[in-house]
Amino acid sequence: MRQVHNATALAVAFFFSAAAGAADPNLCAACHGDGGNSTNPAVPSLAQQPAQFISTSLFMFREGNRKDDQMTPMAKPLKNPEMNELAAYFSQQKASAPAHKSKPESVEAGAALAKKYNCSQCHGPKMLGQQHIPRIAGQHYEYLRAQLKAFKAQTRADIDGNMTSAIQAVPPADLETLADYLAGLAPN
Ligand code: HEC
Ligand code: HEC
Incomplete structure (x- = not known):
């Protein structure tokens, strides 16, 4: 019993110290939305992203491999354990249903393209991501x-180069169809 209480006290102390530091998920909500469900179409949702993907992304922003005027300064002060905490938190939030409705013609065509270009081989059959590979459904x-477009133009860096090479074979018109298809998929 005493051990359980000690563990709870520790967890509480840890939570409050974390909440006061750079790893406070509330700092992220201004842009990424409550619980990581972003309402700004230019800002990605973080809810239900694989934890490993979130921490590697934060790492790449901090180290300057991936750059963004808004996001880079947020990642700069984070220490590795804080990145892992934030990653654990957002991976456990439930993703909201997407606001986007895919065009009817993109639904079938998008599914065929995702097979043709092996998107589902890495991102998973339902595009929910795994390990360092993001959820792109919804x-x-x-x-x-x-x-x-940025992967194709090679202006967005990726952790192992796999995404950049996968997209090179995809013509611009198919990118449009894929984006329309993926944005309308259920995120869970
Ligand atoms: C001032 C706005 C802003 C704040 C605050 C912010 N971000 Fe971001 N974040 C962005 C933008 C914009 C992007 C997309 C950058 C791009 O286009 O590559 C992004 C991207 C990301 C990504 C990559 C996601 C993906 O799908 O590729 C992660 C992970 C992330 N942010 C985590 C966080 C965390 C954790 C916090 C809080 C510590 C945070 N962000 C705070 C604006 C913000
Ligand atoms: C060989 C594995 C692989 C294949 C094939 C692949 N991807 Fe990816 N994809 C990745 C990885 C890994 C990342 C994470 C890159 C990073 O930021 O480090 C990624 C990132 C992405 C992102 C960025 C999402 C975000 O939240 O920032 C999108 C969008 C995406 N992939 C779409 C696709 C589409 C569409 C296809 C098929 C045309 C595809 N991917 C094929 C491995 C793959």
Whole structure:
């Protein structure tokens, strides 16, 4: 019994010290929304992203491999354990249903393209991501579209180069269809 109480006290102390520091998820809500469900189409939702993807992304922003005027300064002060805490927190939040409705013609065409270009091999059959690979189902349309173009133009860095090479074979028109398809998929 005493041990349980001690563990709870420790957890509480840890929570409050974490909440006061750079790892406070409330600092992220201004842009990424409550519980990581972003309402800004240019800002990605973090809810239900694989924890490993969130921490590697934060690491890349901090180290300057991935750059963004808004996000880079947020990642700069974070220490590795804080990144892991934030990653654990957001991976456990439930993603909201997407606001985006895919065009009817993109639904079938998008599914076929995702097979053709092996998107589902890495991102998973339902595009929910795994390990260092993000969930792209139900992510914001505008954000997905911008990122796909950036990978193709090689202006967005990725952890192992796999995403950049995967997108090179995909023509611009198919990127549009894929973004429209993915943004309308259920995120869980
Ligand atoms: C001032 C706005 C702002 C704040 C505050 C902010 N972010 Fe971001 N974040 C962004 C933007 C914009 C992007 C997309 C950058 C891009 O286009 O590559 C982003 C991207 C990310 C990504 C990459 C997600 C993906 O799907 O690729 C992660 C992870 C992330 N932010 C985590 C956080 C965490 C954790 C916090 C709080 C400590 C935070 N952000 C605070 C604006 C913000
Ligand atoms: C060989 C594995 C692989 C394949 C194939 C692949 N991806 Fe990815 N994808 C990744 C990885 C890994 C990342 C994370 C990159 C990073 O930021 O480090 C990623 C990131 C992304 C992102 C960025 C999401 C975000 O939240 O920032 C989008 C969008 C995406 N992939 C879409 C696609 C589409 C569409 C296809 C098919 C045309 C595809 N991917 C094929 C591995 C893959």
